Amino acid sequence: MEHVLEEVLPRIEICEEECKGCGLCIHYCPPKVIEASPSLNSHGYHPAHYKGEGCIGCGICFYICPEPGAITVYMKPSKGEKR
Amino acid sequence: MSGKILKKADAFYDVYERKPGADKLTTHYCPGCGHGTLHKIIAEAIDDFGIKDRTIIISPVGCSVFAYYYFDCGNVQSAHGRAPAVATGLKRANPESIVISYQGDGDIAAIGGNNILQAANRGENITVIFVNNAIYGMTGGQMAPTTLLGQKTMTTPRGRNPHNEGYPLRLSELLSTLESPVYIERVALTDAKNVLKARKAVRKAIKCQIENKGFSMVEALSPCPSGWRATPVEARKWIEEKMMPYFKLGVYKDNTKGKEPYIPPKEEFTTSEIEKIIGIAATKGKEEVRIEPPAARYRNPAIKIAGFGGQGVLLLGEALAEGGMRAGYHVTWLPSYGPEMRGGTANCQVIISDDPIGSPLVSAPDVLIAMNRPSLDRFEPDVKKGGLIIFNSSLIDRRPQRADVEVIAIPATEIADNLGNTRVANMVVLGSYIAKTGILTKEAVISTFPIFIKRRDLIPLNEEAVQKGIDWVEG
Amino acid sequence: MARELIKGNEAVIKGAILAGCRAYFGYPITPASEIAHAAAQYLPLVGGTFIQGESEVASIQMVYGAASAGLRAMTASSGPGISLKQEGISYLAGSELPCVIIDIMRGGPGLGNIAPEQGDYHQVVKGGGHGNYKTMVLAPNSAQEMCDLTMLAFDLADKYRNPVIVLADGFIGQMMEPVEFPQARTVEVDKPWAVKGTRETRKNLITSIYLSPEELEEHVRKLARKYAEVERNEQRYEAYRTDGAEVVTIGYGIVSRILHTVVDRARKEGIKIGLLRPITLWPFPKKKIEELTKQVRAFLVVEMSTGQMVDDVKLAVKERKPVHFYGRTGGMVPSVDEIWEKVKAIIG
Known part of the structure; x- marks a missing residue:
């Protein structure tokens, strides 16, 4: 049962309070696994939201996002460092 | 066991204490602005090269005037256009420091045109990040030296007219005619491919300085959705369609391979050596000859x-x-x-x-x-x-x-x-x-x-x- | 004591080096160029930096950079170049950066000429740049003081974290006189605020921008408190034969040397006049002038201008006694005889 507790990788984490809803990550995400949240954050933006699965760990959302801390990408350990 | 994590760089402050107002987590930049992307690329390079303590970022006048809110490194704010001169003073004072001059198009190519030209020509061992968004963002959307022909701004309400304002200025091309600069590249903050190229270029430019090779500059065509009245995605398309045909991407100069590092000599002298060097020691104790007074x-x-x-x-x-x-x-x-x-x-x-x-x-x-x-x-x-x-x-x-x-x-x-x-x-x-x-x-x-x-x-x-x-x- | 016969302009650089200055950034201009020549000659030999900047605008900003890094740094120019440096001087004052700026005055306005004048008083003493700031201003009247006051300028600059200007006229810069140089100093001024590219200084920020009105006002008030302290502590002057003087002449720079001769001539003839020479133009030696106001019948201010410092004298005298003025411009120097006539007219 141990592997059930393991994190699902790769995946992204979006800090919704640091998101300005610019939509760039949504637009440029190759597998299209990011969407605009229907709810508003405290700044009044619809923040980006990870659909929860399908991330390929490419890192594009991280570099395309203008906010330093809005997106964190957790990559797979063994697969290469290709970004 | 976990893999690589792409996260907020250590070279950023966790909380932007210097930023006024309640929100100390997000930048002051507009949604979709290119500055944030560039900041991230720079911060990541600072982390990866392990130069956080040595780095000094010069914040210019323009939207990035507040870059010092974010970077956890030495920060100096400078007058409009003068960052290359300030960088010269900082770098000459402490050659071990890594000096990054971060400048917008009006700053670098208009008011500070001669300052960048001369710093580049002196071959100052600094790194210049030039953010070209073809407009004056902070002061409210006026014409920049890089504003495109026909582009409407607050000061070119009928579009930039070459007979009145001349043509958009290509700084990378201009500086690459100089002998001293070691590395000059123009990149674009558009899609993933170009952003990753920008990342590579910024890293190379900073490395050029770390290796004491001399002057490096990366010009980044950068989206200004607010200034251009476009959505963030449209703004990036606009760069591709309007800016890139005129401002061609590419490496304009790269002497990083052949260039020998130059480290300025660091010399210290005792006070008596200094007196000797400036020629005042010789006068000490010199005999004076009193002579008979004249009639x-x-x-x-x-x-x-x-x-x-x-x-x-x-x-x-x-x-x-x-x-x-x-x-x-x-x-x-x-x-x-x-x-x-x-x-x-x-x-x-x-x-x-x-x-x-x-x-x-x-x-x-x-x-x-x-x-x-x-x-x-x-x-x-x-x-x-x-x-x-x-x-x-x-x-x-x-x-x-x-x-x-x-x-x-x-x-x-x-x-x-x-x-x-x-x-x-x-x-x-x-x-x-x-x-x-x-x-x-x-x-x-x-x-x-x-x-x-x-x-x-x-x-x-x-x-x-x-x-x-x-x-x-x-x- | 052995002395060196040296131009005032060169004495500036030797003094600066003795005071620990290790960076000079400047642009050539007559009659200040010998300062750059000497800096180019000596600074690289003592481990320092000399750069001929592309302009005065750039040179003062290079000083801004070096001063940010905690180095004793300087620049020099003459009136037209000082006008250009005013941008940087305002930023230096706003960012509380210490540095030394030398102004060897020539004739103006505009290109004017290269002859000595004292027409930069207002732009230097009153602060020619934008905003609420002050720079300390020292006025040497000999080659010796070109050295000594440059050294003092570095100390005052560091003490108050403020630019200090040494204001001299073309004659004081060009004249050769014997100078007795003091010993070189090992300067270790603690500058915990500097940005040096080190772990210890990483959190530091040099800036003059305070976006919120509350913060900027607080900053300006802090500067004002500093300036008030400078006014209390740093008024310097030379009072020559002012004892019992009925008329006190006031002049700085080369004019004070001429007034010296006038005073000696008058005293020889039993006419009681004296000389007050401001050494600091800001802070202006108001206290001494107030004190003299009680004693004298009148003041005579002599300047190589149409009357600039005389305003400060009038502010100190507060209309309690007459303040006369005699000035020449364009490189014309008030002669001993001209001033003598003026003195006799006042004495009656």
């Missing part, structure tokens, strides 16, 4: 020495002042300068005095040394009653008209010519003056020569000239 009427002379430029009148004055100082007198030497310096004439004013000297200006000289006719014509009337006029009779075809002064006529140029060098006429005259008045001895005068006469082999000739002047007076 009362020759004491405390205010001397005017005048002639053509090139006749050595300034040097004659310096020898008198230096000799006088060594003999323990108070002295001043003032060169002709300002309105008196006309018609190719030169003059200087020397005072040698027993007492401290108030005014160093000699309007009514006790002694006039006239090396040419214009000098005699001009200054003869000013000489004090009972004073002394020495004139170069080789070049002056009249005697002074004054009957109330002493006069020495000496064919100084001919005497000098006979010695083989007309240029020592000044020393002939000097000899005659000291012989006449006794104000200084010959030894006192010639002891000053090593200071003024750069060519040592000419010193004996000058000594001889002084002697000839003495002989002329003493007969």
